[in-house]
């Protein structure tokens with residue numbers, strides 16, 4: 001049996017705008033999805049969502065990965081088992097993590113010898129197929145780890161501060177939220193276009209600030225980014241309440257991470273303020289995950 005794992009991620013800046021070609025800064029975090037694969041007579045995919053064969057209702061991402069390997073190798077049967085610390089449909093990149101860990105595990109099992117760039121590219125193609133429109137951000141960051149600027153694929157310094165995530169536990173589908181933003185952009189292109197390009201400018205300014213470890217300024221920009229995410233309709237009252245709770249208890253800054261509409265917000269905070277920020281988000285009703293940036297991308301855990 002082969003086991004591979006891949007990390008989740010948070011966006012410091014740029015979700016949604018990155019789908020329109022604007023830059024984003026995304027950070028791999030220390031919560032992971034593990035995928036085990038073993039030779040078998042037929043195809044079985046088993047996760048907390050159920051046990052199926054190739055099934056685009058229950059396991060769209062993993063099914064699409066299996067179909068890719070059927071195209072490039074002689075794959076007929078395999079047993080795939082998924083365990084994840086990343087909440088599903090939450091903005092933490094669970095779809096990218098399960099996709100990338102499955103690609104790496106099947107690559108190791110079938111000896112297809114994919115380079116890391118090929119793993120990321122194949123993962124992006126799968127996200128595009130299932131999500132409709134998808135940027136390369138989640139699949140690239142989850143493959144490589146670290147803090148990455150997209151589309152430049154430039155590695156930035158790992159952020160050295162607390163990362164506190166607040167989960168609304170409201171499931172939100174990235175595909176739907178991306179489609180909603182597209183609709184808004186079609187209705188009001190002259191209004192939404194500049195909002196998306198302003199978000200992109202925050203990533204450009206944010207790059208230098210991250211590398212300078214100026215987290216006070218990074219936090220201020222994250223707060224501005226949050227206002228613009230609200231403006232494009234991907235907020236909700238719980239996300240707003242958690243972001244204000246985090247800011248009022250000493251976070252550098254706080255915003256939605258990922259698709260929004262539910263899912264998670266992320267705060268960055270001085271290490272000594274992490275407990276206070278976590279408590280404030282919990283009192284506001286959030287399920288809290290305290291984590292840190294990681295430079296460990298996809299990896300083989302055991303062969």
Ligand SMILES: Nc1ncnc2c1ncn2[C@@H]1O[C@H](COP(=O)(O)OP(=O)(O)O)[C@@H](O)[C@H]1O
Pocket residue numbers: 033047048049058059060061082083084087088089090091092093094095096098172173174175258259263
């Ligand atoms: N542990 C898992 N096991 C099986 N499928 C998963 C798992 N985690 C995520 N997925 C797939 O990813 C989808 C959620 O992806 P998405 O809507 O992009 O949200 P997220 O923000 O979590 O990436 C799920 O509906 C499921 O198809």
Ligand SMILES: C[C@@](O)(CCOP(=O)(O)O)CC(=O)O
Pocket residue numbers: 014015016017018019090091092093094095133134135136137138174178257258259260
């Ligand atoms: C909204 C978007 O920018 C990020 C989505 O992230 P997640 O699936 O919510 O973790 C979409 C994308 O980049 O493909």
Ligand SMILES: [Mg+2]
Pocket residue numbers: 093094095096138174
């Ligand atoms: Mg996703």
